[in-house]
Amino acid sequence: xxxxxxxxxxxxxxxxxxxxxxxxxxxxxxxxxxxxxxxxxxxxxxxxxxxxxxxxxxxxxxxxxxxxxxxxxxxxxxxxxxxxxxxxxxxxxxxxxxxxxxxxxxxxxxxxxxxxxxxxx
Amino acid sequence: xxxxxxxxxxxxxxxxxxxxxxxxxxxxxxxxxxxxxxxxxxxxxxxxxxxxxxxxxxxxxxxxxxxxxxxxxxxxxxxxxxxxxxxxxxxxxxxxxxxxxxxxxxx
Numbered sequence: 001x002x003x004x005x006x007x008x009x010x011x012x013x014x015x016x017x018x019x020x021x022x023x024x025x026x027x028x029x030x031x032x033x034x035x036x037x038x039x040x041x042x043x044x045x046x047x048x049x050x051x052x053x054x055x056x057x058x059x060x061x062x063x064x065x066x067x068x069x070x071x072x073x074x075x076x077x078x079x080x081x082x083x084x085x086x087x088x089x090x091x092x093x094x095x096x097x098x099x100x101x102x103x104x105x106x107x108x109x110x111x112x113x114x115x116x117x118x119x120x121x
Numbered sequence: 122x123x124x125x126x127x128x129x130x131x132x133x134x135x136x137x138x139x140x141x142x143x144x145x146x147x148x149x150x151x152x153x154x155x156x157x158x159x160x161x162x163x164x165x166x167x168x169x170x171x172x173x174x175x176x177x178x179x180x181x182x183x184x185x186x187x188x189x190x191x192x193x194x195x196x197x198x199x200x201x202x203x204x205x206x207x208x209x210x211x212x213x214x215x216x217x218x219x220x221x222x223x224x225x226x227x228x
Contacts, residue, residue: 035217045157045165045208047217061216062122095164102170107155107212109176111164 002026004096004112011118017084020115022096029077030054032099035108036070036081038092046092051079086119093117123147125209125220133228140196142223144209149189153213156185156194159222160205168207169194199225 007021022034035050049060053072060068069082079096093114100109124147134140144154152172157165167176169185172192182197196203204227209220 037219044206044222045159045210045219047210047219050217059215063216100167100176102174102176105153105171105212107167107170108165108210109167113164 002098002110004098004110006094006096006112006115009116009118011120012086014087014119014121016086016119017082018086018117019080019082020094020096020117022079022081022112024077024079024098027098029072030074032101033106034070034072034079035097035099036068037095037097037108039095039114040089040092043092048081048094053079083117086117088119091117091119122216123150123211123214123218125211125218127207127209127220127223129223130221131224131226133226134199135228136199136201138199140194140199140203140225142194142196142207142225144187144192144194144220146190146192146211148214150211150213152188153211154185154187154192155210155212156183157208157210158203158205159208165208196225 003025005023030053033052036048051058051070067084072079095114096112097108098110099106126145128143154172156169159165173185184195206222206224
C-alpha cells in the first residue's frame with residue numbers, strides 16, 4: 001500500500017531554514033508527482049508546490065517568494081521540502097502528498113502524517 | 122492566482138439533515154475541482170474529483186456538482202462521522218489553491 005513517511009518535528013529560530021523529508025513506498029516513486037501542503041494551527045490548507053520525481057520538474061507557489069525548494073532523491077524514493085528565512089508565521093504542519101489518477105485527472109490522494117515545524121526565538 | 126471562496130464558514134446541522142456547501146472560484150476552473158474532508162488530528166481525505174465524481178470508497182451520500190466558477194458539495198443525510206471541515210481545491214491553473222474551508226458542526 002502507498003505510504004509516505006515524513007521526518008520528525010522541528011523547532012527553528014527565525015531566519016533559519018528547515019528541510020522536511022518524505023519517504024515513499026508501495027509504488028514506483030517516479031510515476032507520480034509529490035505535492036507539499038501546509039496547515040498553520042487552526043487554519044486551512046495552503047498549497048506550496050509540487051515535483052515530478054520522474055523528470056525533476058517542479059513548480060512552487062509564488063507566495064513563498066523563492067523561499068521554498070522541493071527536491072527528490074529517486075534512489076531513496078524520498079522527496080524533500082526546504083523552507084528558508086523562516087518567520088513565526090511559518091509555524092505549521094507540513095504535509096507531503098502523492099497524486100492519484102482518476103480517468104486521466106490528477107489530484108492529491110495520499111497524504112503523509114505531517115511534520116510540525118515550529119518557528120520560535 | 123485563483124481564489125476559492127467557501128461558504129458558509131460554519132454549518133450547524135443535526136444528524137440526518139442535508140448539508141450544502143459552496144465553493145466559488147474567482148475565475149473559471151472548468152471542472153478541475155476536488156473536495157476534501159478533514160477531521161481533527163487527521164489528514165485530508167479526497168471525496169470528490171473533477172467536480173462531481175466520487176473517489177474510491179466514498180459513500181453515495183456525498184455528491185458534487187458545478188463547473189466553471191460555482192461548485193457545491195452535498196451530503197444528503199449527515200452521519201455522525203461526517204462532522205468535519207471540508208475544503209475545495211482547484212487544479213485548473215497554477216498555482217493550485219485551496220478554499221478556506223467549511224466546518225460542519227453538530228447543532
